[in-house]
Amino acid sequence: VECIRPDWRNDDGSYKGIEDEHLRVDDSALHQGDETSKVDAKELVTSCYLNIALAYQKLGDFEKMKMPCDEVLNHINPESVKALYRRAQARTLAPAALGEDLEKAIEDLQTAAHLAPQDKDVRSLLTKLRTQKKKQEATERSTFSGLFNRGEVVKDIGKKPNYPDEATLESTPEKWDLNDPRVQAMLDIHPGPNGFVQ
Numbered sequence: 001v002e003c004i005r006p007d008w009r010n011d012d013g014s015y016k017g018i019e020d021e022h023l024r025v026d027d028s029a030l031h032q033g034d035e036t037s038k039v040d041a042k043e044l045v046t047s048c049y050l051n052i053a054l055a056y057q058k059l060g061d062f063e064k065m066k067m068p069c070d071e072v073l074n075h076i077n078p079e080s081v082k083a084l085y086r087r088a089q090a091r092t093l094a095p096a097a098l099g100e101d102l103e104k105a106i107e108d109l110q111t112a113a114h115l116a117p118q119d120k121d122v123r124s125l126l127t128k129l130r131t132q133k134k135k136q137e138a139t140e141r142s143t144f145s146g147l148f149n150r151g152e153v154v155k156d157i158g159k160k161p162n163y164p165d166e167a168t169l170e171s172t173p174e175k176w177d178l179n180d181p182r183v184q185a186m187l188d189i190h191p192g193p194n195g196f197v198q
Contacts, residue, residue, distance in 0.1 A: 030076065046072050046080055053086045066090035085122055100135055105113040141159060145150070 006156035030041050051070040056065035072080050088105035091097060109126040116122060 024076060042076055046076055046083070049076070050080075050082055050086060053083075053090070057089065059087070062090045062094035065093075078116055081112045081116045081119060081122065084108040084115075085119075085125065088112075088125060088129070099133075099136065102136070105129055106133065 030038060030045065032038075033041075049072045053065045053068040056062070066087055069083045069090060070140070072083040077083070085108075088108040091101040091105040091108070094101070104127050106126065109122055109129065112119065112122045113126055119137075
Protein backbone atom coordinates (compact mmCIF):
# COMPACT_ATOMS: atom_id res chain seq x y z
CA VAL A 1 0.00 0.00 0.00
CA GLU A 2 1.40 3.37 -1.01
CA CYS A 3 0.23 6.86 -0.10
CA ILE A 4 0.02 8.99 -3.25
CA ARG A 5 -0.86 12.24 -1.47
CA PRO A 6 2.04 14.62 -2.12
CA ASP A 7 1.71 16.49 1.19
CA TRP A 8 1.11 13.55 3.50
CA ARG A 9 3.56 14.87 6.13
CA ASN A 10 3.20 17.95 8.26
CA ASP A 11 6.04 20.46 8.48
CA ASP A 12 7.19 18.97 11.79
CA GLY A 13 7.44 15.47 10.26
CA SER A 14 4.26 14.11 11.79
CA TYR A 15 1.73 12.37 9.58
CA LYS A 16 -1.56 13.77 8.38
CA GLY A 17 -4.60 11.57 8.35
CA ILE A 18 -4.52 9.44 5.24
CA GLU A 19 -7.81 9.02 3.45
CA ASP A 20 -8.63 5.97 1.35
CA GLU A 21 -8.68 8.02 -1.85
CA HIS A 22 -4.95 8.75 -1.37
CA LEU A 23 -3.97 5.09 -1.11
CA ARG A 24 -2.86 2.94 -3.99
CA VAL A 25 -2.74 -0.79 -3.55
CA ASP A 26 0.06 -2.57 -5.32
CA ASP A 27 -0.87 -6.22 -5.48
CA SER A 28 2.15 -7.28 -7.54
CA ALA A 29 3.68 -8.97 -4.46
CA LEU A 30 0.72 -11.34 -4.43
CA HIS A 31 1.60 -12.61 -7.91
CA GLN A 32 5.37 -12.19 -8.28
CA GLY A 33 8.34 -13.86 -6.65
CA ASP A 34 8.77 -17.34 -5.31
CA GLU A 35 5.91 -19.29 -3.70
CA THR A 36 7.03 -18.51 -0.16
CA SER A 37 6.97 -14.76 -0.87
CA LYS A 38 3.52 -15.01 -2.47
CA VAL A 39 2.12 -16.96 0.49
CA ASP A 40 3.64 -14.49 2.97
CA ALA A 41 2.23 -11.52 1.02
CA LYS A 42 -1.24 -13.09 0.87
CA GLU A 43 -1.18 -13.82 4.60
CA LEU A 44 -0.12 -10.25 5.39
CA VAL A 45 -2.78 -8.67 3.15
CA THR A 46 -5.44 -11.03 4.50
CA SER A 47 -4.46 -10.13 8.05
CA CYS A 48 -4.69 -6.41 7.25
CA TYR A 49 -8.12 -6.73 5.65
CA LEU A 50 -9.46 -8.82 8.53
CA ASN A 51 -8.14 -6.28 11.04
CA ILE A 52 -10.05 -3.61 9.12
CA ALA A 53 -13.16 -5.79 9.36
CA LEU A 54 -12.64 -6.16 13.12
CA ALA A 55 -12.26 -2.38 13.50
CA TYR A 56 -15.57 -1.84 11.66
CA GLN A 57 -17.17 -4.44 13.93
CA LYS A 58 -16.03 -2.49 16.99
CA LEU A 59 -17.47 0.67 15.42
CA GLY A 60 -20.77 -1.14 14.80
CA ASP A 61 -20.64 -0.58 11.04
CA PHE A 62 -21.52 -4.07 9.88
CA GLU A 63 -22.03 -3.25 6.20
CA LYS A 64 -18.47 -1.91 6.00
CA MET A 65 -17.30 -4.87 8.10
CA LYS A 66 -18.45 -7.19 5.32
CA MET A 67 -16.54 -5.35 2.57
CA PRO A 68 -12.95 -6.31 3.58
CA CYS A 69 -14.09 -9.90 4.07
CA ASP A 70 -15.53 -9.91 0.55
CA GLU A 71 -12.25 -8.50 -0.74
CA VAL A 72 -10.25 -11.32 0.86
CA LEU A 73 -12.64 -14.02 -0.34
CA ASN A 74 -12.99 -12.66 -3.87
CA HIS A 75 -9.41 -11.60 -4.64
CA ILE A 76 -6.92 -13.11 -2.21
CA ASN A 77 -8.02 -16.37 -0.60
CA PRO A 78 -11.49 -17.83 -1.23
CA GLU A 79 -10.81 -20.43 1.47
CA SER A 80 -10.00 -18.04 4.31
CA VAL A 81 -11.84 -19.48 7.32
CA LYS A 82 -11.45 -16.27 9.30
CA ALA A 83 -12.86 -14.15 6.45
CA LEU A 84 -15.85 -16.48 6.13
CA TYR A 85 -16.39 -16.32 9.90
CA ARG A 86 -16.18 -12.52 10.05
CA ARG A 87 -18.45 -12.12 7.03
CA ALA A 88 -21.02 -14.37 8.73
CA GLN A 89 -20.78 -12.16 11.81
CA ALA A 90 -21.22 -9.03 9.70
CA ARG A 91 -24.31 -10.47 8.04
CA THR A 92 -26.04 -11.38 11.30
CA LEU A 93 -24.98 -8.60 13.67
CA ALA A 94 -26.56 -5.81 11.64
CA PRO A 95 -29.81 -4.57 13.22
CA ALA A 96 -31.52 -4.72 9.82
CA ALA A 97 -30.41 -8.29 9.10
CA LEU A 98 -33.00 -10.32 7.22
CA GLY A 99 -33.71 -14.03 6.90
CA GLU A 100 -31.71 -13.96 3.67
CA ASP A 101 -28.67 -12.66 5.60
CA LEU A 102 -29.07 -15.50 8.10
CA GLU A 103 -29.14 -18.02 5.24
CA LYS A 104 -25.96 -16.60 3.68
CA ALA A 105 -24.21 -16.50 7.04
CA ILE A 106 -25.02 -20.18 7.60
CA GLU A 107 -23.66 -20.97 4.12
CA ASP A 108 -20.41 -19.12 4.94
CA LEU A 109 -20.07 -20.98 8.23
CA GLN A 110 -20.78 -24.36 6.62
CA THR A 111 -17.98 -23.66 4.14
CA ALA A 112 -15.68 -22.58 6.98
CA ALA A 113 -16.58 -25.68 9.03
CA HIS A 114 -15.79 -27.87 6.04
CA LEU A 115 -12.38 -26.17 5.64
CA ALA A 116 -11.57 -26.18 9.38
CA PRO A 117 -13.68 -28.81 11.16
CA GLN A 118 -11.79 -28.33 14.44
CA ASP A 119 -12.48 -24.55 14.69
CA LYS A 120 -14.65 -24.14 17.82
CA ASP A 121 -15.66 -20.53 17.09
CA VAL A 122 -17.01 -21.47 13.67
CA ARG A 123 -18.89 -24.48 15.04
CA SER A 124 -20.31 -22.46 17.93
CA LEU A 125 -21.63 -19.64 15.74
CA LEU A 126 -22.97 -22.14 13.19
CA THR A 127 -24.90 -23.97 15.92
CA LYS A 128 -26.23 -20.69 17.29
CA LEU A 129 -27.42 -19.50 13.86
CA ARG A 130 -29.04 -22.84 13.02
CA THR A 131 -30.95 -22.69 16.31
CA GLN A 132 -31.96 -19.10 15.59
CA LYS A 133 -33.17 -20.12 12.12
CA LYS A 134 -35.26 -22.99 13.53
CA LYS A 135 -36.88 -20.64 16.06
CA GLN A 136 -37.59 -18.12 13.33
CA GLU A 137 -39.17 -20.78 11.10
CA ALA A 138 -41.29 -22.08 14.00
CA THR A 139 -42.48 -18.55 14.75
CA GLU A 140 -43.38 -17.99 11.11
CA ARG A 141 -45.24 -21.30 10.95
CA SER A 142 -47.30 -20.49 14.02
CA THR A 143 -47.94 -16.93 12.84
CA PHE A 144 -49.12 -17.92 9.39
CA SER A 145 -50.63 -21.34 10.13
CA GLY A 146 -54.20 -21.58 8.96
CA LEU A 147 -54.04 -18.17 7.35
CA PHE A 148 -55.60 -19.49 4.18
CA ASN A 149 -58.02 -21.90 5.89
CA ARG A 150 -60.05 -19.40 7.90
CA GLY A 151 -63.26 -19.44 5.93
CA GLU A 152 -64.75 -17.94 2.89
CA VAL A 153 -63.95 -14.43 1.82
CA VAL A 154 -67.00 -14.07 -0.43
CA LYS A 155 -70.26 -15.86 0.17
CA ASP A 156 -73.33 -16.27 -1.94
CA ILE A 157 -71.73 -15.55 -5.29
CA GLY A 158 -74.39 -15.33 -7.94
CA LYS A 159 -77.28 -14.82 -5.52
CA LYS A 160 -79.37 -11.70 -5.88
CA PRO A 161 -79.18 -9.50 -2.80
CA ASN A 162 -82.23 -9.57 -0.58
CA TYR A 163 -83.33 -5.93 -0.79
CA PRO A 164 -86.13 -4.62 1.39
CA ASP A 165 -89.34 -4.54 -0.58
CA GLU A 166 -89.95 -1.33 -2.49
CA ALA A 167 -93.13 -0.47 -0.61
CA THR A 168 -91.27 -0.42 2.71
CA LEU A 169 -88.35 1.58 1.31
CA GLU A 170 -90.53 4.17 -0.46
CA SER A 171 -92.88 4.73 2.44
CA THR A 172 -90.43 5.07 5.32
CA PRO A 173 -86.90 6.09 4.19
CA GLU A 174 -86.24 7.87 7.50
CA LYS A 175 -86.64 4.54 9.28
CA TRP A 176 -84.07 2.71 7.19
CA ASP A 177 -81.30 1.09 9.22
CA LEU A 178 -78.08 2.03 7.46
CA ASN A 179 -76.32 -0.84 9.24
CA ASP A 180 -78.68 -3.31 7.54
CA PRO A 181 -76.63 -5.05 4.81
CA ARG A 182 -79.70 -5.17 2.53
CA VAL A 183 -80.09 -1.38 2.71
CA GLN A 184 -76.36 -0.91 2.16
CA ALA A 185 -76.47 -3.21 -0.87
CA MET A 186 -79.44 -1.33 -2.31
CA LEU A 187 -77.81 2.06 -1.78
CA ASP A 188 -74.42 0.70 -2.91
CA ILE A 189 -72.63 2.06 0.16
CA HIS A 190 -69.82 0.52 2.17
CA PRO A 191 -69.68 1.92 5.71
CA GLY A 192 -66.65 -0.04 6.98
CA PRO A 193 -66.22 -2.48 9.86
CA ASN A 194 -68.02 -0.43 12.53
CA GLY A 195 -71.02 0.57 10.44
CA PHE A 196 -72.56 4.03 10.62
CA VAL A 197 -72.48 5.88 13.91
CA GLN A 198 -75.83 7.47 14.74
